[in-house]
Amino acid sequence: MKVCKVYCTYFGERRGDASASPKDADDALDIFRKNIQNDGAIDCGVSEMDIIVINNNSDSITQKGEDFLKKIHNRSTPFGKIFVHHRENVGGSLGAYSFAYDLYKNQYDYWLFIEDDVKMTYPRYYKILIDEFTGQPKLGMLSLTIIHNENTEDAWVSGGFGIAHDKILNEIKTKFGKLQYDESDDLSNYGQVGDSEYLFSQPFIKLGYKLKNPKNKDILPLADNWENFPPQVDWQKKKNFSFDDKAFLYHLGH
Secondary structure, three states: OEEEEEEEEOOOOOOHHHOOOOOOHHHHHHHHHHHHHHHHHOOOOOOEEEEEEEEEOOOOOOHHHHHHHHHHOOOEOOOOEEEEEEEOOOOHHHHHHHHHHHHHOOOOOEEEEEEOOEEEOOOOHHHHHHHOOOOOOOEEEEEOOOEEOOOOOOOEEHHHOEEEEHHHHHHHHHHHOOOOOOOOOOOOOOOOOOOHHHHHHHHHHHOOOEEEOOOOOOEEEEEOOHHHOHHHHHHHHHHOOOOOOOEEEEEEOO
């Protein structure tokens, strides 16, 4: 089995102090560099995992940022290789995920879509998450964050942060032409995502699949620093997750 992790990077103005996210190009580079280092150190649980980096262009990117992306392109990791591509910032991270799938469709069994400020911290995380698909043929996307309007026809995954099987993504591309995102704006700010998260998620439901969070008894689909990220604070208030004998799945920002 061969899988991939798709990072969207953006070296520009970000949410910053309002959340656990980076605030600018330098901050984003510092966090992303550490996350790439982590990818080379943590056991992801599968023998073959490539990393696809889709960089949404920014006028604020520094020379250090450009140099780092050049440096890691084609770099080998213990599990595969890193590939870096650049695109115009249309549709934010969801547009980047769609762009990655257009480039690499049918080359991987599973796809993990993740933003550049998220660091997976639970050992063997990819294998554990793949196992959630066993016996669930109608599981379309395993969301690693809040699902808005959960269990309704209008459900959507926040940030598109989750894992999906290539077969289902291919069905979406065949039916809708691409993984969907909002193309109405030429985004100048990373946070102006528009309806992309909704558009990205809806084809799973329209094709009869479900959006679900992990049910593994040992992990929480929360960041270990969730209290610093307002959307996850709201999610915890809604779900009231029990932290007893469970470990966090990832870390946000610094």
